Amino acid sequence: MRIAILHGPxxxxxxKRNPEKYGTKSLDGIGEDVDAAAERLGVSAVHFQSNSEGALVDWVHEHHETLDAFVVNPAGLTPVAYPLLDALRDTGRPFAVVHISQWHALDGRERADIFADSAAVYLAGAGWHGYALALEALVFKATRP
Ligand SMILES: O=C1C[C@@](O)(C(=O)O)C[C@@H](O)[C@@H]1O
Known part of the structure; x- marks a missing residue:
């Protein structure tokens, strides 16, 4: 399996950003954690981050045929990013949503997540290791139905 790890804005x-909430691991460090999990599971991970929704959509369009699943943290785009959600759904591949922090503990409108209904896996509050856990859950669901 080949799984994309997508990070939003x-x-x-x-x-560096709010380490009490998001931890002290860099994006590259998280990528290493995910790659170690992928190697242990016998799959491969590819990584992409953008601060622009259009770039994320373009990346999905360009790469989805070579991929089996996605792990995505839409970050601040979570309540509004219908084009990214459409692009992910159009791939026909399962995706996992990850939030590093306790998204589920946010109040009302702040918590709105348009990705939740379509997500095969939903993981919030596990810290930066949530990406590796989500990848493992996708592999588990694909290989042990
Ligand atoms: O950028 C982010 C990160 C986040 O998605 C998380 O991973 O916990 C939570 C969002 O509220 C925030 O806008």
Whole structure:
């Protein structure tokens, strides 16, 4: 299996940005954690981050045929990114949503997540290791139905 790990806006600043909430690991460090999990599971991971929704959509269009599943943290785009949601749905591949922090503990409108209904896996509040956990859950669901 080949799985994409997609990160939305501001996640390039992980490690420096609000470390009490998001941890001290950089995006590259998280990528290493995910790659180690992928190797252990016998799959491969490819990584992409952008601060622009259009770039994320373009990336999905360009790469989806070579991929089996997605792990996505839409970050601040979570309540509004219908084009990205459409692009992911159009691939016909399962996707996992990850939020590093406790998204589910946010209040009302702030918590709105348009990706939740379509997500095969939903993981919030596990910290940066949530990406590796989500990847493992996707592999588990694909290989042990
Ligand atoms: O950028 C982010 C990161 C986040 O998606 C998370 O991973 O916990 C939570 C969002 O509220 C925030 O806008």
């Amino acid at each position: 501001n996640l390039n600043r992980l490690g």
